[in-house]
Amino acid sequence: MGQRMFVGIRPPAHIREHIAEFAAARPDFPWINEEQWHITLAFLASVPDARHDELIERLADGLGRQVSPLVTVHGAGCFPNPDRASVLWLRIAELSGSLSALATSARHAANKSGSTPDGKRFIPHLTVARLKRPVSATRWLRILDTLTTDPWEVNEVELIGSYLGEGPAGRPRYETVATFQLVPPATE
Template sequence: MSMRMFVAVQPPLEVVEDLAEYVEPRRERDSPLRWSAVDQWHLTLAFLPSMAERILDDLLERLTAAAGRREKFELSVSGAGAFPDAAAAKVLWAGVAGNTEELGKLATNVRAGAGKAGVEVEGGPFRPHLTLARLGQPLDVTRWFRVLDLYSGPSWRVEEVTLFQSYLGQGPRGRARHEVVETFELDNQSELS
């Protein structure tokens, strides 16, 4: 059986609630933006679109090792971006600030671990972001860049990564439902030496 999974850093509730409180009064009611559910805002490190269930145990071991090699670090939500770009966006996202170098190393370790377990990792170079909204047709979202450039959220300490299984169409309003499979603690002790 094939499973659709992803590995992510999930910001704490107070972080996503702060961003939601900032964004909500600025949303236009008749906008073509399809806003993501706040409880699904996360930083995807690796997207695993089709994984055989038989290799799950190997993946769990490799993700445990990958997370264990990385130290805990600070991040905050700040700025905005769009895929493919602001003038013809299909996805609007919030960016992150803080120790993005360590976040990038964590993503590299997670992707390498998944690859060694025999899992196909989809996507291009790692670009840390929280998907805020999607669009059916390309749209200029430059206004949102200006709005989100004024936002700087509370910082938080990244202490773990989470493996999620995604069930397309099983969530509210036909969206995906995400289920936690396992969490992996960042455990490199170099910060103590």
């Protein structure tokens, strides 16, 4: 049996604090816990136990060659659509570098190590709410659309174990398994 994992980016503390302040002013919104905020690069439903070390080595090799992108929160969206939304998220805009390159590298490393990632198209986003049943989200999206953050440099990527039902209110509990440093951008 394998372990549920994902390769992701956790926003830095000052960005989480900014989003948390925005959230505190809107207590009627179905926010998920701040500890669960992340940008998923690759979701791995079942990493074989015997492949953990190989996955970590391949991620270190591939991600260790990627340049740190500069990103910001700008805009909002939802899955699957605004009329029947079940997940609300903040859009992550790339100012320089490429989150898509990080996602491609992470997915390639996972495939090579025998840990097949999901086949979903990569959309850079930070999930902030999960709804118990699909709803029309137009009002909430308008509110989320007003949130922007200062830019931040993504310096590291994490391999995170996900333990369903072990977190607050029956949510998943996340545990960092490994951290991978990215290449600093070139300075002129």
